Amino acid sequence: MGTIFASLRRRLVIPNELDSVEASRAVVEVETSQTRGIEVEFAGYAVDCRVFGFMRLEGDRMSDALNDADEQALTDVMLVSLADGSTSQATRMIVARDEVLAVRAAGPRGNAERRTRRRPYPVTLQTGPYVVHGYVHGPPGADPISQVRSRKPIVPLTEAWIEYRSAGADHRARVGTILVNRELWDWIRLSKDEEVRLPDLPAETNPDPLAKDLTGYIRSQGIE
Structure with a gap:
């Protein structure tokens, strides 16, 4: 997975460069997805870069969309290298679930009527270059680590914060709820509330050369 940045860059679709089969497929899938659902921010963490863009959400929750499909069609895409902070931008791209760590x-x-009684368990995990602290939610009295390993690939952590190195500097920030691909993490362990409890950190932010709102819940059909 050490060349994700280069692999994703090769698949970026920029205007007037639609001559490849994969680029044409990206256009079709993105344009098809844009006819349904609501548009939400996609802010992903890959092994050697961060991935920003927008995706169409048809169901109740982003976690369901990521679990149900092996790929997502993104628009207004930007890749940011962890090595040096360099960026690449494009109008469209297809990203696979197994290319994104979180x-x-x-x-x-999601639908409040479908929620079951659960309690939060503090955990710390490492996935690629990222260490994530937060809470997984499971049935009271259950072994949260065993329970989370039996779930679908995308697992939510709430009240989370993340730490990693970017462009040679240590970076720590609050991320709210983060969706982690359990099939790709290196390890996970039970933690303590005092370890996981949010320190006084800034919220994670996105570079925004596209001048588009990246606040988390973007646009719906016919509603701004």
């Missing part, structure tokens, strides 16, 4: 949650929280 994604900041965005959009609706």
